[in-house]
Amino acid sequence: MRRANRAIRLFNITFRKELWDTATSLSAVILIVGGMIAYGILYNLLYRPNIVHEAPIVVVDNSRTHLSRHLISLTDASPSAEVVATTADLGEARTMLSRGEAVAILYLPHDMSRRIGRGEQAIFVTLSPTATFLYYEATAEAIADAMLALDSDTREDMLWTLPITLQEALSNRTTADVVGNALFNPTKGYADYLIPVVFVIIIFQTMVMVVSMNSGGRGAMGITPLRGREIGFGGRVIITLARSATYCLIYGLLAIFLVGLLPHIFDLPHLASTLNLMTLLLPFMLATSLFGQAFGRLFNEREAPVVLITFFSVGLIFIAGISYPLELLPTLWHATHYLLPAAPATLAFVELNSMSATLADIAPQLATLWLQSAAYLLLATIPSHGFR
Amino acid sequence: MRAFWSVARREVLTIAHSPLLWVATIGLPLFSAVFMSTIFGSGAMQNIGIGVVDEEFTSTSRSIIRTIDSSPTLAVTHHFASSTEALAAIKRREIYGYFVLPHNLTRNLTQGSRVTIPYYYHYAFMSVGAQVESTLRTLLTIVSIDPIVVTANEMGVSENVVESFLEPTTSDIHPIGNASLNYGTYLTEPFFFIMFQIVMLITMVYVLGTERSHGKEWLTAAKDNIFTAIVGKSAPYVCCFVASGMAALCIMSRIGNLTLSWGLVGAMVGLVMASISLAIFLYSLYPHMALILSLVSMIGSLGATLSGVTFPINSMYPIFRHVAPLLPIRHFTIITQNMLYTEGGYKAVWEHVVVLVAFCLLPLITATRMRKSIISGSYEKSK
Numbered sequence: 001m002r003r004a005n006r007a008i009r010l011f012n013i014t015f016r017k018e019l020w021d022t023a024t025s026l027s028a029v030i031l032i033v034g035g036m037i038a039y040g041i042l043y044n045l046l047y048r049p050n051i052v053h054e055a056p057i058v059v060v061d062n063s064r065t066h067l068s069r070h071l072i073s074l075t076d077a078s079p080s081a082e083v084v085a086t087t088a089d090l091g092e093a094r095t096m097l098s099r100g101e102a103v104a105i106l107y108l109p110h111d112m113s114r115r116i117g118r119g120e121q122a123i124f125v126t127l128s129p130t131a132t133f134l135y136y137e138a139t140a141e142a143i144a145d146a147m148l149a150l151d152s153d154t155r156e157d158m159l160w161t162l163p164i165t166l167q168e169a170l171s172n173r174t175t176a177d178v179v180g181n182a183l184f185n186p187t188k189g190y191a192d193y194l195i196p197v198v199f200v201i202i203i204f205q206t207m208v209m210v211v212s213m214n215s216g217g218r219g220a221m222g223i224t225p226l227r228g229r230e231i232g233f234g235g236r237v238i239i240t241l242a243r244s245a246t247y248c249l250i251y252g253l254l255a256i257f258l259v260g261l262l263p264h265i266f267d268l269p270h271l272a273s274t275l276n277l278m279t280l281l282l283p284f285m286l287a288t289s290l291f292g293q294a295f296g297r298l299f300n301e302r303e304a305p306v307v308l309i310t311f312f313s314v315g316l317i318f319i320a321g322i323s324y325p326l327e328l329l330p331t332l333w334h335a336t337h338y339l340l341p342a343a344p345a346t347l348a349f350v351e352l353n354s355m356s357a358t359l360a361d362i363a364p365q366l367a368t369l370w371l372q373s374a375a376y377l378l379l380a381t382i383p384s385h386g387f388r
Numbered sequence: 389m390r391a392f393w394s395v396a397r398r399e400v401l402t403i404a405h406s407p408l409l410w411v412a413t414i415g416l417p418l419f420s421a422v423f424m425s426t427i428f429g430s431g432a433m434q435n436i437g438i439g440v441v442d443e444e445f446t447s448t449s450r451s452i453i454r455t456i457d458s459s460p461t462l463a464v465t466h467h468f469a470s471s472t473e474a475l476a477a478i479k480r481r482e483i484y485g486y487f488v489l490p491h492n493l494t495r496n497l498t499q500g501s502r503v504t505i506p507y508y509y510h511y512a513f514m515s516v517g518a519q520v521e522s523t524l525r526t527l528l529t530i531v532s533i534d535p536i537v538v539t540a541n542e543m544g545v546s547e548n549v550v551e552s553f554l555e556p557t558t559s560d561i562h563p564i565g566n567a568s569l570n571y572g573t574y575l576t577e578p579f580f581f582i583m584f585q586i587v588m589l590i591t592m593v594y595v596l597g598t599e600r601s602h603g604k605e606w607l608t609a610a611k612d613n614i615f616t617a618i619v620g621k622s623a624p625y626v627c628c629f630v631a632s633g634m635a636a637l638c639i640m641s642r643i644g645n646l647t648l649s650w651g652l653v654g655a656m657v658g659l660v661m662a663s664i665s666l667a668i669f670l671y672s673l674y675p676h677m678a679l680i681l682s683l684v685s686m687i688g689s690l691g692a693t694l695s696g697v698t699f700p701i702n703s704m705y706p707i708f709r710h711v712a713p714l715l716p717i718r719h720f721t722i723i724t725q726n727m728l729y730t731e732g733g734y735k736a737v738w739e740h741v742v743v744l745v746a747f748c749l750l751p752l753i754t755a756t757r758m759r760k761s762i763i764s765g766s767y768e769k770s771k
Contacts, residue, residue, distance in 0.1 A: 026678070026679060055700075122558070126562065128564060129565050131729040140522065176528075177502070178498060182692070183508050185514070220482030301660070304408055306594075309685075315583070322512075
């Protein structure tokens with residue numbers, strides 16, 4: 001009984017001290033508030049337009065016929081693209097491309113109408129740099145739609161190419177309507193795809209920075225009131241868990257704003273129930289805070305961990321399995337997916353929030369996070385040397 | 389000049405004795421070059437698993453499935469009895485898309501009845517979803533006219549004539565700079581430099597911040613000249629980061645698909661100098677290491693967005709079009725994309741070259757402020 005009381009007291013003291021240390025550290029407050037609130041809002045505003053409209057296209061019209069003008073107007077009518085200039089000079093169009101005034105060239109050759117007149121397929125060419133994939137996709141979509149509309153309008157002019165006996169039989173033929181449907185992101189919005197990922201990475205990045213800065217700070221100031229050997233393994237576990245509880249409390253409260261409120265304000269996917277979200281966020285935050293404590297033991301300076309953590313956070317988006325399929329990652333990078341809490345948490349969060357997955361669907365990620373928690377708890381408490 | 393060498397020598401010794409600075413100036417840039425060059429494997433999304441709901445179950449529908457399956461991008465790995473089953477498989481991430489071949493597809497097509505071939509793709513995972521979408525759209529549009537062509541053939545009309553009738557126009561799209569739409573080619577180079585800028589900003593702030601424990605030693609070594617102090621201190625880091633940048637470019641061209649050029653090397657040197665100058669400028673404004681470290685870590689992370697690689701800056705709210713040029717990475721991205729994708733030289737983007745150079749002058753604005761803070765010892769306490 002006395003041992004239990006001592007454990008509760010140690011937990012209580014550590015919890016309060018960590019809360020006080022964090023609340024009175026300007027850099028920690030900036031990281032937490034700036035990260036969770038300012039970053040959360042800023043990223044939403046950055047990607048708020050969500051969809052790429054009006055990709056600027058320059059047309060090289062060497063045909064200058066009714067057919068080419070019709071294609072130009074159909075392309076311009078597409079919400080995805082805008083014809084910003086029409087010229088007869090390919091060199092001029094290339095200059096516009098290299099100056100960033102256009103993102104694609106639609107080249108209409110001189111024999112376009114003549115080929116239709118001969119009953120042949122008219123060919124036109126699109127030159128599109130792939131520096132920004134969203135522009136490339138918008139351009140390709142606009143031109144594909146314009147081409148389908150042009151085909152439909154031109155088919156009647158081609159009827160003469162068929163034998164008279166077959167003209168009536170084939171005149172009402174149309175190609176099948178091939179209709180695509182985007183699942184789990186019906187507007188095909190970039191924000192709807194990326195922001196849920198960013199939310200998880202913000203929590204991970206700022207929490208690890210704050211936790212490891214506090215840990216490094218204790219080393220820098222020579223604060224060693226908690227001598228590892230004296231307090232024993234059990235004591236070190238209690239202290240480590242009490243610190244984790246502090247960060248889970250702080251981040252749990254701010255997560256209400258980040259993943260609870262912001263998706264409603266900015267109309268992002270929010271299909272997960274509160275209970276399911278909590279079931280995911282608890283092991284994620286616990287694993288992240290324990291990872292931060294284990295990582296922070298490597299440093300005796302308050303600021304040193306920041307250099308590494310910010311750097312590695314950018315790469316997290318790739319090993320999470322969202323921007324690139326997990327199955328296609330090379331084995332080594334696929335394995336790192338299971339080492340860092342942000343990666344499985346991101347995948348599970350997207351599945352819960354965007355795909356209305358159940359807890360059973362994300363069971364592998366939950367198991368990974370709990371296993372990571374156990375592993376990082378051991379790394380944060382063993383060996384006793386250097387525990388502070 | 390002697391003062392400059394004195395400051396530079398002092399800084400070289402600092403780097404030599406600090407494992408963290410070795411990691412930051414050499415280790416991290418090389419690691420990120422290897423990471424970005426290898427993370428996407430071959431970079432080409434191939435054999436992406438998709439499913440089919442074949443309601444027709446005829447030789448025609450089987451032929452359509454075989455054609456889709458033979459594409460290098462897609463692999464028809466699952467056959468489903470209904471859309472519900474296919475949707476469940478997508479949720480389990482067993483497949484990334486599926487298409488439905490409806491009842492009486494062949495009959496309706498040949499009789500001229502309206503036919504819809506629906507297909508579905510996973511767009512919570514945008515990159516793979518976009519790949520599935522474009523491939524399925526192209527292939528299904530092509531194969532869906534096959535039954536009409538066959539029927540017309542039977543009626544004595546040649547394949548060419550009926551194809552020209554059904555599709556009078558055709559578009560040939562050329563992706564410039566990345567013909568195979570390789571994901572690695574698209575992201576490796578820009579994301580390496582986004583990470584590179586982060587590490588340069590943070591390292592320089594860290595280096596300036598750690599001077600607090602050395603009092604006026606830095607300024608004394610520079611014979612009390614703040615300009616010599618700043619140039620002497622930053623020169624070794626410029627050399628280290630340029631060397632790392634060169635090595636990284638070589639790694640990306642050997643392992644990845646980057647086309648190395650002297651223009652690219654010049655832009656990299658510009659980015660290194662601009663980033664280091666920006667870090668010195670920000671730290672001089674308010675010499676509080678923890679605070680400015682937090683700030684530059686946020687600014688650096690924003691580079692991934694404000695470089696304009698992932699989402700076009702022109703599609704963002706107008707205010708962000710004005711904020712993006714405040715980061716060196718934005719100008720660097722425009723310069724390098726111009727070289728890599730439109731084969732333009734510095735001439736077409738000279739304004740961005742000028743701005744990148746102008747970043748190097750930023751520390752001059754706040755140099756006297758930095759000097760005052762060193763002399764007055766107004767560096768912050770650790771907390």
